[in-house]
Amino acid sequence: MTFMAWNRPHLLDIESLTPEEILTVLDTALAFKAVGARAIKKVPALRGKTVVNLFVEPSTRTRISFELAEQRLSADIINFTTEASSLKKGETLKDTARNLEALNADFIVIRHSASGAPHFLARSIGAHVINAGDGAHEHPTKALLDLFTIRERKGRIAGLNVTILGDILYSRVARSDIWALTKLGAKVTLCGPSTLVPRVFEEMGCRVTHNVEEAIRDADIINLLRIQHERQRKTMFPGINEYTQLYGLNQDRLARTKPDALIMHPGPVNRGVEIDSRIADCDRSLILEQVTNGLAVRMAVLFLVNGGKGPQEITVG
Amino acid sequence: MTFMAWNRPHLLDIESLTPEEILTVLDTALAFKAVGARAIKKVPALRGKTVVNLFVEPSTRTRISFELAEQRLSADIINFTTEASSLKKGETLKDTARNLEALNADFIVIRHSASGAPHFLARSIGAHVINAGDGAHEHPTKALLDLFTIRERKGRIAGLNVTILGDILYSRVARSDIWALTKLGAKVTLCGPSTLVPRVFEEMGCRVTHNVEEAIRDADIINLLRIQHERQRKTMFPGINEYTQLYGLNQDRLARTKPDALIMHPGPVNRGVEIDSRIADCDRSLILEQVTNGLAVRMAVLFLVNGGKGPQEITVG
Amino acid sequence: MTFMAWNRPHLLDIESLTPEEILTVLDTALAFKAVGARAIKKVPALRGKTVVNLFVEPSTRTRISFELAEQRLSADIINFTTEASSLKKGETLKDTARNLEALNADFIVIRHSASGAPHFLARSIGAHVINAGDGAHEHPTKALLDLFTIRERKGRIAGLNVTILGDILYSRVARSDIWALTKLGAKVTLCGPSTLVPRVFEEMGCRVTHNVEEAIRDADIINLLRIQHERQRKTMFPGINEYTQLYGLNQDRLARTKPDALIMHPGPVNRGVEIDSRIADCDRSLILEQVTNGLAVRMAVLFLVNGGKGPQEITVG
Numbered sequence: 001m002t003f004m005a006w007n008r009p010h011l012l013d014i015e016s017l018t019p020e021e022i023l024t025v026l027d028t029a030l031a032f033k034a035v036g037a038r039a040i041k042k043v044p045a046l047r048g049k050t051v052v053n054l055f056v057e058p059s060t061r062t063r064i065s066f067e068l069a070e071q072r073l074s075a076d077i078i079n080f081t082t083e084a085s086s087l088k089k090g091e092t093l094k095d096t097a098r099n100l101e102a103l104n105a106d107f108i109v110i111r112h113s114a115s116g117a118p119h120f121l122a123r124s125i126g127a128h129v130i131n132a133g134d135g136a137h138e139h140p141t142k143a144l145l146d147l148f149t150i151r152e153r154k155g156r157i158a159g160l161n162v163t164i165l166g167d168i169l170y171s172r173v174a175r176s177d178i179w180a181l182t183k184l185g186a187k188v189t190l191c192g193p194s195t196l197v198p199r200v201f202e203e204m205g206c207r208v209t210h211n212v213e214e215a216i217r218d219a220d221i222i223n224l225l226r227i228q229h230e231r232q233r234k235t236m237f238p239g240i241n242e243y244t245q246l247y248g249l250n251q252d253r254l255a256r257t258k259p260d261a262l263i264m265h266p267g268p269v270n271r272g273v274e275i276d277s278r279i280a281d282c283d284r285s286l287i288l289e290q291v292t293n294g295l296a297v298r299m300a301v302l303f304l305v306n307g308g309k310g311p312q313e314i315t316v317g
Numbered sequence: 318m319t320f321m322a323w324n325r326p327h328l329l330d331i332e333s334l335t336p337e338e339i340l341t342v343l344d345t346a347l348a349f350k351a352v353g354a355r356a357i358k359k360v361p362a363l364r365g366k367t368v369v370n371l372f373v374e375p376s377t378r379t380r381i382s383f384e385l386a387e388q389r390l391s392a393d394i395i396n397f398t399t400e401a402s403s404l405k406k407g408e409t410l411k412d413t414a415r416n417l418e419a420l421n422a423d424f425i426v427i428r429h430s431a432s433g434a435p436h437f438l439a440r441s442i443g444a445h446v447i448n449a450g451d452g453a454h455e456h457p458t459k460a461l462l463d464l465f466t467i468r469e470r471k472g473r474i475a476g477l478n479v480t481i482l483g484d485i486l487y488s489r490v491a492r493s494d495i496w497a498l499t500k501l502g503a504k505v506t507l508c509g510p511s512t513l514v515p516r517v518f519e520e521m522g523c524r525v526t527h528n529v530e531e532a533i534r535d536a537d538i539i540n541l542l543r544i545q546h547e548r549q550r551k552t553m554f555p556g557i558n559e560y561t562q563l564y565g566l567n568q569d570r571l572a573r574t575k576p577d578a579l580i581m582h583p584g585p586v587n588r589g590v591e592i593d594s595r596i597a598d599c600d601r602s603l604i605l606e607q608v609t610n611g612l613a614v615r616m617a618v619l620f621l622v623n624g625g626k627g628p629q630e631i632t633v634g
Numbered sequence: 635m636t637f638m639a640w641n642r643p644h645l646l647d648i649e650s651l652t653p654e655e656i657l658t659v660l661d662t663a664l665a666f667k668a669v670g671a672r673a674i675k676k677v678p679a680l681r682g683k684t685v686v687n688l689f690v691e692p693s694t695r696t697r698i699s700f701e702l703a704e705q706r707l708s709a710d711i712i713n714f715t716t717e718a719s720s721l722k723k724g725e726t727l728k729d730t731a732r733n734l735e736a737l738n739a740d741f742i743v744i745r746h747s748a749s750g751a752p753h754f755l756a757r758s759i760g761a762h763v764i765n766a767g768d769g770a771h772e773h774p775t776k777a778l779l780d781l782f783t784i785r786e787r788k789g790r791i792a793g794l795n796v797t798i799l800g801d802i803l804y805s806r807v808a809r810s811d812i813w814a815l816t817k818l819g820a821k822v823t824l825c826g827p828s829t830l831v832p833r834v835f836e837e838m839g840c841r842v843t844h845n846v847e848e849a850i851r852d853a854d855i856i857n858l859l860r861i862q863h864e865r866q867r868k869t870m871f872p873g874i875n876e877y878t879q880l881y882g883l884n885q886d887r888l889a890r891t892k893p894d895a896l897i898m899h900p901g902p903v904n905r906g907v908e909i910d911s912r913i914a915d916c917d918r919s920l921i922l923e924q925v926t927n928g929l930a931v932r933m934a935v936l937f938l939v940n941g942g943k944g945p946q947e948i949t950v951g
Binding site for chain 3: 353354355356357358359377378381382384385388389584585586588605606608609612
């Protein structure tokens with residue numbers, strides 16, 4: 001258990017966190033994970049506080065994970081799902097935010113298609129802001145749950161070889177993962193089509209390769225990104241079948257990894273595209289553990305930005 | 318009050334229930350109905366438990382009835398409404414279910430267009446599963462609320478003549494009702510156009526007739542099914558006007574029923590189609606009582622699958 | 635603090651309220667406003683009561699404000715958003731209402747495109763009904779929050795000059811404001827294009843003018859209505875640019891108002907259309923205070939229709 005260090009009112013990105021702050025989230029999440037296994041899965045930490053889930057870009061999974069975390073902390077919850085287009089027509093994001101502030105919202109969990117929207121919100125209003133994914137920028141709670149899962153299974157992060165495979169350029173998950181992993185001393189390899197994994201990522205301290213065999217050979221963790229049909233730029237992306245052939249994790253490729261290499265994926269999985277269906281379900285897959293840990297990590301983040309000083313403060317509801 | 322008999326972790330259908338299990342639900346619902354009439358309509362039975370309402374087919378009424386039941390049991394509730402088409406694209410039902418399990422959902426209330434979806438879910442995951450309607454297969458809580466309502470008004474079920482009128486072939490309500498009524502000793506008559514009420518239902522122990530006068534003449538209960546314009550197969554179904562003329566319950570037909578015959582309908586009512594508007598509102602209509610009782614029955618089901626042993630355990634919230 | 639006078643089970647409109655009743659809402663809201671500033675923003679006044687937000691016409695803002703008010707009163711909440719078209723197809727408003735009554739709903743907060751829908755509901759069922767906006771008829775909680783805001787900032791209502799500017803004819807906010815302001819002794823001026831501000835409003839005790847300079851010259855309060863592009867009848871409404879030029883509140887016009895004149899707007903603001911963006915954000919703008927006060931007013935209304943006798947009864951949750 002590390003020294004508790006958290007004084008931030010928001011969680012906007014991983015880039016600005018110190019390694020100690022990241023470890024504080026992980027340790028706090030560990031205490032909250034135990035809450036999830038109890039018969040009564042609630043603590044009163046946010047009783048009488050209002051959390052607004054402001055999802056300007058749709059996301060059922062992330063919204064449900066946050067909503068469950070908020071319920072388990074006994075918060076009052078408002079779901080506000082809208083589209084950027086309708087916000088633009090009548091009202092700016094700033095107007096929406098100031099209205100929520102005028103309603104005494106204590107927390108705003110924001111998902112937005114525009115990079116930087118959570119930072120803008122945090123500068124504009126007094127509520128605690130948590131980034132639930134902004135454009136192609138960051139998705140910090142995803143990275144934190146990835147770190148939590150890796151540490152839980154491998155016992156450490158420093159010195160591990162972590163390979164991220166897929167559309168790195170447009171992935172906020174990849175970007176947050178890279179920041180988090182490198183801050184804690186992992187060696188990160190990025191792999192995918194050259195149009196989607198440009199050399200510029202070497203400046204973030206990563207190894208870049210377009211050869212999948214080389215990328216996975218000595219990996220302790222292989223983190224696959226979801227191929228998102230609807231978002232990939234046509235000119236940059238090969239066909240789905242071609243991607244599967246060149247970069248998909250299949251049985252042949254898995255056989256050439258280290259025997260204790262573990263497989264991660266942010267979900268939802270495109271079975272048969274970026275990952276063979278049996279691999280998704282095998283005992284080296286951490287996909288469902290990531291989901292479970294996501295809930296604990298989001299409880300920890302809400303607890304810490306609210307001024308919670310660490311797991312020793314967590315009491316039963 | 319019967320002997321309490323319930324050891325099932327799920328409610329998937331009526332077909333597999335024993336008469337004693339059905340009566341246990343009805344007796345438990347009776348205790349919960351009293352809760353609904355109190356100023357504070359809550360008991361703490363599911364405090365700290367998470368219920369996911371997974372509606373893969375839309376249904377405002379059934380969803381609201383379940384949600385109210387869950388609130389009154391003090392559960393935490395996640396509403397997850399989606400469409401089978403969008404689930405198919407990215408993710409199988411099994412993946413969705415395993416994700417909800419990874420989030421430590423305690424209960425999944427599922428409505429799905431595919432028959433057998435709740436059974437599949439119950440085999441796949443550890444959460445309690447409650448069938449809120451699957452394809453043309455079953456809708457068990459509807460049948461239980463029908464039984465509850467009949468027993469409350471008639472004092473018994475055994476020996477009653479119950480006529481179900483409408484599109485039996487494609488109705489999950491009819492199918493669950495038939496199982497429930499015959500298990501408890503009622504004599505069930507099915508009536509409607511021959512394409513929608515085939516003779517094969519005689520194997521379930523029902524009388525089948527296509528003559529509405531014969532069907533309603535000695536009925537103690539006349540249970541009308543909703544004519545669902547959007548679902549009826551064109552080739553099997555006469556026009557709406559023709560249906561109303563041939564099978565609709567109008568004043569003339571009502572005059573030829575037993576004076577104490579009672580009218581039921583699962584709602585929402587198509588006034589002037591399967592039922593005359595004044596009959597829907599008359600004092601022989603149980604339609605609104607069915608709605609009230611549905612809430613108590615759903616509370617009872619949630620309570621029992623959670624391990625509750627009967628009404629004596631129900632405490633005030 | 636005035637004498638507490640409230641015995642109504644519903645809030646349907648402002649027209650039928652007495653000045654004493656209006657003041658009772660304002661005084662009760664004052665006590666609830668203090669609750670919103672506490673760390674734990676809840677009172678147990680509606681614990682175990684069910685509130686249905688029946689929004690037959692979409693409105694994110696008003697729905698969120700009511701939902702927050704209900705949460706802070708510890709109510710159980712059902713959100714039922716639908717469209718008049720789908721209600722019409724299968725089911726009348728009366729059927730919907732009687733179903734909600736059969737589910738023992740204690741409160742129905744209704745927004746509906748048809749004038750009089752809340753009154754119809756209140757005659758049909760036993761639940762408390764609160765009008766959250768009906769057609770072009772009334773929006774009583776908006777008027778009450780406007781009065782609350784004016785009284786808080788000006789110390790009184792009687793004798794103030796209040797100008798309402800915009801599409802008066804089709805505005806339920808304007809209609810409720812006119813009733814509320816005139817009942818409490820304010821002098822109301824209406825201004826806008828002649829097609830939208832007919833002389834008939836003089837019968838409600840207002841001054842009507844189509845000259846904006848005259849309307850705002852001696853105003854203590856300038857209440858701007860939102861220009862709703864989608865609703866304005868083409869034949870009655872000038873172009874947006876022309877409206878802005880003729881009636882928009884810009885810096886030039888503001889300079890010719892009394893120095894302590896305050897600006898109100900029901901939101902969401904069309905910046906640059908009915909109001910200059912800087913004016914919306916200046917310290918004479920009460921727009922965000924209106925939002926904050928709306929929450930307190932809605933808590934007060936729910937509390938009073940439930941039989942609460944006044945602020946002295948408000949206890950901490």
